[in-house]
Amino acid sequence: MSYLLEADGLAKHYGSVIALDGVSFSIGKGVTGLLGPNGAGKSTAIKLFLGLIKPTSGSAQALGELPYESIEVRSRLGYMPEHDCLPTSLTATEFLVHMAQVSGLPPAHARTRAADTLRHVGLDEERYRAIGEYSTGMKQRVKLAQALVHDPVMVFLDEPTAGLDPMGREEMLALVRRTGGEFGISIMLSSHLMGDVESVCERIVVLEGGQVVEDGQVSQLTRETETLYVEVDDRRDELLDLLRQRGLDTGLDGLSIVIDNVADEGYDTVRDAVVESGARLRRMAPQRHRLTDIFRR
Ligand code: ADP
Ligand code: MG
Numbered sequence: 001m002s003y004l005l006e007a008d009g010l011a012k013h014y015g016s017v018i019a020l021d022g023v024s025f026s027i028g029k030g031v032t033g034l035l036g037p038n039g040a041g042k043s044t045a046i047k048l049f050l051g052l053i054k055p056t057s058g059s060a061q062a063l064g065e066l067p068y069e070s071i072e073v074r075s076r077l078g079y080m081p082e083h084d085c086l087p088t089s090l091t092a093t094e095f096l097v098h099m100a101q102v103s104g105l106p107p108a109h110a111r112t113r114a115a116d117t118l119r120h121v122g123l124d125e126e127r128y129r130a131i132g133e134y135s136t137g138m139k140q141r142v143k144l145a146q147a148l149v150h151d152p153v154m155v156f157l158d159e160p161t162a163g164l165d166p167m168g169r170e171e172m173l174a175l176v177r178r179t180g181g182e183f184g185i186s187i188m189l190s191s192h193l194m195g196d197v198e199s200v201c202e203r204i205v206v207l208e209g210g211q212v213v214e215d216g217q218v219s220q221l222t223r224e225t226e227t228l229y230v231e232v233d234d235r236r237d238e239l240l241d242l243l244r245q246r247g248l249d250t251g252l253d254g255l256s257i258v259i260d261n262v263a264d265e266g267y268d269t270v271r272d273a274v275v276e277s278g279a280r281l282r283r284m285a286p287q288r289h290r291l292t293d294i295f296r297r
Contacts, residue, residue: 019041032186045190050077080146089132092128093114093118122171137165140162157176160176230270235278248270
């Protein structure tokens, strides 16, 4: 497959600060989370993919091009920046029409797209009021709308839930999910909140101190770290010994044997050990971890 984004040895230094330390990863279609604490390098990575800043070394490709060299690629990308950047005296409609035209849409088409996009983000009557009068939640939705108004192939949403209360945050995440799902726009969502990423992303890249520390499908990450609960009617200690001899990470929780980090082959090992021990199996139940649990370690 061809990738939408590719970082290859991508590094960005600001003076003596190393914001990105030579990272390599590729992103395909779908909704990808860029997760990491403050200062991890998330916003820097996004700006590099957009071509807004130039790498110190290595390369960032978006849609198969080097965005720093090809300005044209930017018309097929959308960007919701992290910080407040909205003109306070314009109405949302005026701003959106302007942004659509800047991206190359003819005036009539720009007006239609602006209206459709504002409806998509749930701004109705308010769209004729000056943005300066908006709540934080409404401003975040205008920021999202301007990223989508020119119908991009992919959008970068940099901390879209920042500053929102729990309800506003849920609404924003639902909107992001719909944008990726119904509208089929690929998304890179950056956040320092695991919960944001867990609830909307199929794939995550975790950055820490300018380096990639985890990279994979969310379902894969949660599956590989499954915990298995096994209950037997008898011969529990024999079974426990056999499991440990086979190198499984085994403990006890009440009457259950608890086996951590069971991957696919782990299940065969457990089955063989149960057979060999002669124990009568009562119950075997996997419990999948949430991302939040995986990254607590
Ligand atoms: P994140 O978005 O994950 O919080 P950033 O990409 O904004 O991280 O920042 C990564 C590091 O680079 C931080 O240490 C930050 O202070 C530094 N940094 C970011 N932008 C600049 C800049 N324009 N000048 C100097 N240092 C910067
Ligand atoms: Mg940031």
